[in-house]
Amino acid sequence: MAVKTNYLAKHVRALKPSGIRKFFDATAGMTGVISLGVGEPDFVTPWNVREAAILSLENGHTSYTANAGLPVLREEIAAYIENYFCVAYHPESEVIVTVGASEAIDLAMRAILDPGDEVLVVEPCFVSYAPLVTLAGGKPVIVQTSRENQFKVTAEELEAAITDRTRAIMICSPNNPTGSMLSKEEMERVASVAIKHDLVVISDEIYAELVYDELYTSFAALEGMRERTILISGFSKDLAMTGWRLGFVCAPKEIISGMLKIHQYAIMCASTMAQYAALEGLKTGRKDVNEMRRSYRERRNFIVRSLNEIGLTCPKPEGAFYTFPCIESTGMSSEEFATGLLQAEKVVVVPGTAFGEGGEGFVRCSYATSMAQLQEAMNRMKHYVATL
Ligand code: PLP
Numbered sequence: 001m002a003v004k005t006n007y008l009a010k011h012v013r014a015l016k017p018s019g020i021r022k023f024f025d026a027t028a029g030m031t032g033v034i035s036l037g038v039g040e041p042d043f044v045t046p047w048n049v050r051e052a053a054i055l056s057l058e059n060g061h062t063s064y065t066a067n068a069g070l071p072v073l074r075e076e077i078a079a080y081i082e083n084y085f086c087v088a089y090h091p092e093s094e095v096i097v098t099v100g101a102s103e104a105i106d107l108a109m110r111a112i113l114d115p116g117d118e119v120l121v122v123e124p125c126f127v128s129y130a131p132l133v134t135l136a137g138g139k140p141v142i143v144q145t146s147r148e149n150q151f152k153v154t155a156e157e158l159e160a161a162i163t164d165r166t167r168a169i170m171i172c173s174p175n176n177p178t179g180s181m182l183s184k185e186e187m188e189r190v191a192s193v194a195i196k197h198d199l200v201v202i203s204d205e206i207y208a209e210l211v212y213d214e215l216y217t218s219f220a221a222l223e224g225m226r227e228r229t230i231l232i233s234g235f236s237k238d239l240a241m242t243g244w245r246l247g248f249v250c251a252p253k254e255i256i257s258g259m260l261k262i263h264q265y266a267i268m269c270a271s272t273m274a275q276y277a278a279l280e281g282l283k284t285g286r287k288d289v290n291e292m293r294r295s296y297r298e299r300r301n302f303i304v305r306s307l308n309e310i311g312l313t314c315p316k317p318e319g320a321f322y323t324f325p326c327i328e329s330t331g332m333s334s335e336e337f338a339t340g341l342l343q344a345e346k347v348v349v350v351p352g353t354a355f356g357e358g359g360e361g362f363v364r365c366s367y368a369t370s371m372a373q374l375q376e377a378m379n380r381m382k383h384y385v386a387t388l
Helices: 019-025 047-058 071-085 100-112 129-135 155-161 184-196 253-266 272-284 286-310 334-345 371-387
Strands: 095-098 118-123 139-144 166-172 200-204 229-234 247-250 363-366
Touching: 047 272, 071 095, 071 247, 071 272, 095 100, 095 253, 100 129, 100 166, 100 200, 100 229, 100 247, 100 253, 118 129, 118 155, 129 139, 129 166, 139 155, 155 184, 166 184, 184 200, 247 253, 286 371, 334 363, 334 371
Parallel strands: 118 139, 118 166, 166 200, 200 229
Antiparallel strands: 095 247, 229 247
């Protein structure tokens, strides 16, 4: 019997599948493919972190933890945030350990939005933001950034999009897919808009540790922002722990108590084994993070130089592990370029449009892959562009 799609809710039927997945699916059955499409480290989780998880199993730590996560892990998260980002959170009432930053974003939307409330979503951006606003009953209001501003949103652009239904600004710096990062002054201007209009800032800081040239500032550390910031981060990127599905959120206790109710009913708690691993990562993993950062910086410098030499203009991204070169000189759309490159040269890049309409004319190339693979990918891309 055919499955009826109308069993699905209308708003779910209306959701578009992620444009990133589509490109991975297209590689099924192909051999010799080099992927610059992935949004995850090519490193394996550091050994001592893996070992801590194994040890936790050997010690029989196989039951649920507290809903908000192991108290000792929350303490370590709060200490880490205070040390590195200069913001103090109470581990008992202002931190939740989540199933990746992904769950934290979902919780944030569901906790603060009433039906029809608007969230300013700065695009191009990570694929989940707008869908999660919609799923929470809210309305994403897209604020496009442009190449002219290095894909950094300005206070004026945000302010122009505010209505009496606006509840929050969703922001990610360093950004996926552009790698651009707001300076402290630019953040302060965004913060003053949030304060003036009494908005929450949902700050996705998952790439905070992968910043290459400048010091990092957290939104929550800016004057007047701690009380209105939902700080989201996790272990996927800096500790190469994507598969462990572990993240966290810090926010004032009133917001956290709302988010915790949802987390408690939907999730109960994050994986116990993964929590023990993350605890070890926070305690001893900084050396590994520093080494991975050094390696990403080297690869970033290489790929940016190569892309520009090929004729695909690409500014140097300040953070994360993505470049966002402009492909307009080829006369192709982002989708045509990415499809053609895959078919002709077996290199996966993601069309900029997967991250919002403003990504047209660009593709995302991740450099979280080995130098040898990057070199080969650049040779193939050069050949592809030369044949156009
Ligand atoms: N936020 C951004 C900006 C991301 O790029 C990603 C993953 O690519 C996530 C959140 C999801 O992270 P997690 O694996 O912690 O759910």
